[in-house]
Amino acid sequence: MQTDLQALVFDVFGTVVDWRSGVTREVAQFTQACGLEDKIDPAAFADTWRSHYAPAMQEVRAGRRPFTRLDILHRENLEKTLQSHGVTPSALPADALDQLNLAWHRLDPWPDSVAGLTQLKAHYIIAPLSNGNIRLMLDMAKRAALPWDAILGAETAQAYKPSPEAYLRTADILGLAPEQIAMVAAHNNDLAAARRCGLKTAFVARPAEHGPQQKTDLVAEDDWDVVATDMIDLARKLTGSF
Amino acid sequence: MQTDLQALVFDVFGTVVDWRSGVTREVAQFTQACGLEDKIDPAAFADTWRSHYAPAMQEVRAGRRPFTRLDILHRENLEKTLQSHGVTPSALPADALDQLNLAWHRLDPWPDSVAGLTQLKAHYIIAPLSNGNIRLMLDMAKRAALPWDAILGAETAQAYKPSPEAYLRTADILGLAPEQIAMVAAHNNDLAAARRCGLKTAFVARPAEHGPQQKTDLVAEDDWDVVATDMIDLARKLTGSF
Structure with a gap:
C-alpha cells in the first residue's frame, strides 16, 4: 500500500x-408482538428481506427510478417480504412496520x-x-x-x-x-x-x-x-x- | 422549546x-514566508477575504453559477483579496496560496x-x-x-x-x-x-x-x-x- x-x-x-443477527433479533421481537411466530422464521425473514436489497437499488442504478434513499427501499422490501411469508402488510399497524424498518439503524x-x-x-x-x-x-x-x-x-x-x-x-x-x-x-x-x-x-x-x-x-x-x-x-x- | x-x-x-483569529494567524505566517509584511496587515486581510464570502455565494443562490463548493470560492476570493492589497497572485507560488486557502480548515x-x-x-x-x-x-x-x-x-x-x-x-x-x-x-x-x-x-x-x-x-x-x-x-x- x-x-x-x-x-x-x-x-x-x-x-x-x-446485519443478519441484528435484523433477526428485531424480527423475532416483531413476530412475538404481532403474534406471527407461526408464520415467520426470523433468520429466514432477514435473509429474504436482504435479498430484495440489490434488485431495488438496481432500479436506481439502471436509471428507471430517481435516487431513492435506502430507508424507503427497505420499507418497500419489508412489505414484499411480509407478502412472501403469507402476511398482508396492511393488516398490521403501520407503526409496527415503521419501527421494524428501523432495525437497520440498530x-x-x-x-x-x-x-x-x-x-x-x-x-x-x-x-x-x-x-x-x-x-x-x-x-x-x-x-x-x-x-x-x-x-x-x-x-x-x-x-x-x-x-x-x-x-x-x-x-x-x-x-x-x-x-x-x-x-x-x-x-x-x-x-x-x-x-x-x-x-x-x-x-x-x-x-x-x-x-x-x-x-x-x-x-x-x-x-x-x-x-x-x-x-x-x-x-x-x-x-x-x- | x-x-x-x-x-x-x-x-x-x-x-x-x-474564523478571524485563525485566518489572521495563518495570513501572518504567509506574509512572513513570502516577504509581504509591508503590504499586508493580517487582520485587515482576513476581513477583506471574508467580505467576498457572501457575494460569491450569492452568484450560486441567484442561479448564475452552478453549486460550487466553498474551498473553490475561498480560493477565488483569496486572489481578489491579494489583488486589492496590491499583490499579484500569479507572482506567488501556487503551493503557498493553496496552503493559505486551507486556513479555513484549521x-x-x-x-x-x-x-x-x-x-x-x-x-x-x-x-x-x-x-x-x-x-x-x-x-x-x-x-x-x-x-x-x-x-x-x-x-x-x-x-x-x-x-x-x-x-x-x-x-x-x-x-x-x-x-x-x-x-x-x-x-x-x-x-x-x-x-x-x-x-x-x-x-x-x-x-x-x-x-x-x-x-x-x-x-x-x-x-x-x-x-x-x-x-x-x-x-x-x-x-x-x-
Whole structure:
C-alpha cells in the first residue's frame, strides 16, 4: 500500500456491522408482538428481506427510478417480504412496520470494529461509503459509537455502489485522487468496482455475515492491496508501516 | 422549546469557531514566508477575504453559477483579496496560496464549543449546517475534536444558506419535520431564514467574532426560542428540562 493513502472508506452492512443477527433479533421481537411466530422464521425473514436489497437499488442504478434513499427501499422490501411469508402488510399497524424498518439503524458492530476504526482514525480520514442513507448511518454510529469523521456514501453521492459515481463523487468530495483512498469491504464485488475507479482496496473477511451456511466472499478473490482477518488486523497492517 | 426537539444544526464560522483569529494567524505566517509584511496587515486581510464570502455565494443562490463548493470560492476570493492589497497572485507560488486557502480548515473553536457540543450530543443529533464544504468541516472537526454526529450543510444540500433549500433539504435528510430541528447560530439573519422554514432557533452570542469593533449581531434581534451566552449555556438551557 502506498504511503500517500489519506482516507479509508468502508462498506458497512456485513463489513462493519452484523446485519443478519441484528435484523433477526428485531424480527423475532416483531413476530412475538404481532403474534406471527407461526408464520415467520426470523433468520429466514432477514435473509429474504436482504435479498430484495440489490434488485431495488438496481432500479436506481439502471436509471428507471430517481435516487431513492435506502430507508424507503427497505420499507418497500419489508412489505414484499411480509407478502412472501403469507402476511398482508396492511393488516398490521403501520407503526409496527415503521419501527421494524428501523432495525437497520440498530445493528451491532462486529466485536473488532470499534477498536479497529479508532486505531485507523488516528492515521486516516475514515468514513462509511455504504448504500445506507445518512440518517441510517448516523443512528447506527451514534448507538454503536462508530467514530466516523464524516458520513459519506450513496446518499451524499446520489449514486448506489457499485456504480462508478458512488466511488468517484466520494473522492471528489474528499478532495482526493482515487488512489489516495482505500475501499474497505468484506465483498469482492465492491472492491472490484472500487479498483476499476482507481481506489486502493482492502478486504476484511467476514465469513459469518450470512450465517453458518455462507458460501460467498469467504476469501479474497483477487490480489487486493491488503487482506485482513478483521478490523484490528487491518489497523495493524495499515499503520504498522508508519 | 418543545420537547420533541431531535436535532441541533449549527452555523460554524463565527458560531462554533473563531474564523478571524485563525485566518489572521495563518495570513501572518504567509506574509512572513513570502516577504509581504509591508503590504499586508493580517487582520485587515482576513476581513477583506471574508467580505467576498457572501457575494460569491450569492452568484450560486441567484442561479448564475452552478453549486460550487466553498474551498473553490475561498480560493477565488483569496486572489481578489491579494489583488486589492496590491499583490499579484500569479507572482506567488501556487503551493503557498493553496496552503493559505486551507486556513479555513484549521480554525480553532471558541473555548466553550467542544464542551458544550459534547453535552448536547448526549441528548440530540448534532451536525454542522454550514456553508463550508464537507472536506473543510471534516478537517476542522478532526483537528479540533468537534464531536459531530454527521457533517451536513451546503454541500450535502447543494444549496447555500440562507436559501430555504439549505434548511429544508437538511431536514429531509435527517428524516425530521423542520420543527424537530433547531438552528444554532450567532447570526440573526441565519436564524430568521431558518425560522421561515419552520425550524426552531437558538442564538449564541459571539460579540468578538469580528474583532473588538464588532457592530452587528451583538444581541438577539428577535424572540428566538433560546438565547444563550455560549455553547455551555446553550447546553444548560436545552438539557435542563430533561
